[in-house]
Amino acid sequence: MAIGATTSFSSIFASSIFSSLLSVSGSRRNFFIPINLARTLASTHSPFKHIHKHHVVNAVGRNLSCESTASADVSTSSSILTSNNSYPPYGRLLPCPSQMGPPRVEHLVVSEGGPVLEFISKSLNLPPLFVADLIHFGAVFYALVCPDPPRSATPVQIKAFKKYTDPLLLRQRSSIKGKTIREAQKTFRITSPDEFVETGTYLRVHVHPKRFPRCYEIDWRSRIIAVTESYVVLDKPAGTSVGGTTDNIEESCATFATRALGLQAPLRTTHQIDNCTEGCVVLARTKEYCSVFHGKIREKKVKKLYLALAAAPVSIGVITHYMRPVNIAPRLISEVKDCDVVHADFISGWRLCQLEVLECRKVPWPNSIMEEKNNIEDCGWPTKDFAYECKINLLTGRTHQIRTQLAACGAPLVGDSAYMPAAIAEANCPGLNPFGKNKKEYTDDDAKALAIEEWIAHHGKEPSVAIGLQACHISWDDGEHSYEAGSPWWR
Secondary structure: OOOOOOOOOOOOOOHHHHHHHHOOOOOOOOOOOOOOOOOOOOOOOOOOOOOOOOOOOOOOOOOOOOOOOOOOOOOOOOOOOOOOOOOOOOOOOOOOOOOOOOOOEEEEEOOOOEEHHHHHHHHHOOOHHHHHHHHHOOOEEEEOOOOOOOOOOOHHHHHHHHHHOOHHHHHOOHHHOOOOHHHHOOOEEOOOOOOEEOOOOEEEEEOOOOOOHHHHHOOHHHHEEEEOOOEEEEEEOOOOOOOOEOOEOOOOHHHHHHHHHOOOOOOEEOOOOOOOOEEEEEEEOOHHHHHHHHHHHHOOOEEEEEEEEEOOOOOOEEEEEEEOOOOOOOOOEEOOOHHHOOOHHHOOOOEEEEEEEEEEEEEEOOOHHHHHHOOOOOOOOOOOOEEEEEEEEEOOOOOOHHHHHHHHOOOOEOOOOOOHHHHHHHHHOOOOOOOOOOOOOOOOHHHHHHHHHHHHHOOOOOOOOOOOEEEEEEEEOOOOEEEEOOOOOOO
């Protein structure tokens, strides 16, 4: 069954694929393989857990781009022969492929109970070893009951949804007794290939998880700044994720730092910085200290300083914007308050963004060798003689805050392929930004909504590795704990 986990999914399966997933053949093929797979990196395997137990899950919500295909395209350039078991050729998730696979998320409903690995392998025609890798990466999720289908669902899909959520059928499932439908529709991560999934269980499979090949190029032990009984401070490399993504918890700073230090208990994420940002990150060694550090952040006891390499000079002082409360990139900001806007519905609820520029000094633009070494993208900035290194005190901590605020000031960060193209477009044609200094007057809300969509289209994709941004300093408890990162990549 192909059904969206929430109404925010952009697409769902075609009816033919949907039907094929519901009618799984009754004749079982055997996939008896060693579950304790030999992996490139040593890893800790979770003990056997029944599917009905709730597991720890990354709670960060993401809007996923669904791309469903009838064939299981997991091939690589080095695989040209069909495997003996009639599965298509494929590359294991380890070692890390050089090319990122296109986004692909499959949504299934279990039509016959059994081991989760076997069901996914048969339903999606994927090799068992590949499915085991996906589970190891944290790319497979389940819910006891199917989430509500999106508005775009077909009549066939809606019919199937009603079949598996029929109250008479649900009352026969002991696994959901005592739970509301909403509680039973919550998703949790599958943690073992052996987990049993009963009929009616919903599965979400991220066939092509986001990859972080940079993880395998780093000397992680050399990036450790400090180790204490409660926490570890890491000088995070650019091009890596602090705690992993929704579909990949294997390739993360927390995982690789844990291994580099030889720790038994995994390190925990206490705060985030962008994948393309380098610098200080605090990882908790215990669940208790993780909560303690979160409390310090809420109480504003944690101070963070950044070095930003901007393409143009930035004025010293506090810069204030308001960020659109939409949890997708690009992050849009405005310089005006609610009361200053005629169309207040576009600004109402926008979040305060403040940073303080402490210093701004002129420096040479990084040379081509330095840019190539750090995979800095050429975003089309017209002059590359000089850049401007700014020391910034982050007063509020919003996603992409420094990047989008400096871009709004006409000083995007070097290598920022997401926000620099929009800054260039606004400089060449003032007024494109419907929330900028040169914003136009719009006759109605529809006209402004169209202008917003056009403005979004001027932004580019996220940087692949690094940009000119480093979390150079972190301290808390009035400086009792204070740490500095190494030199940024551009020095």
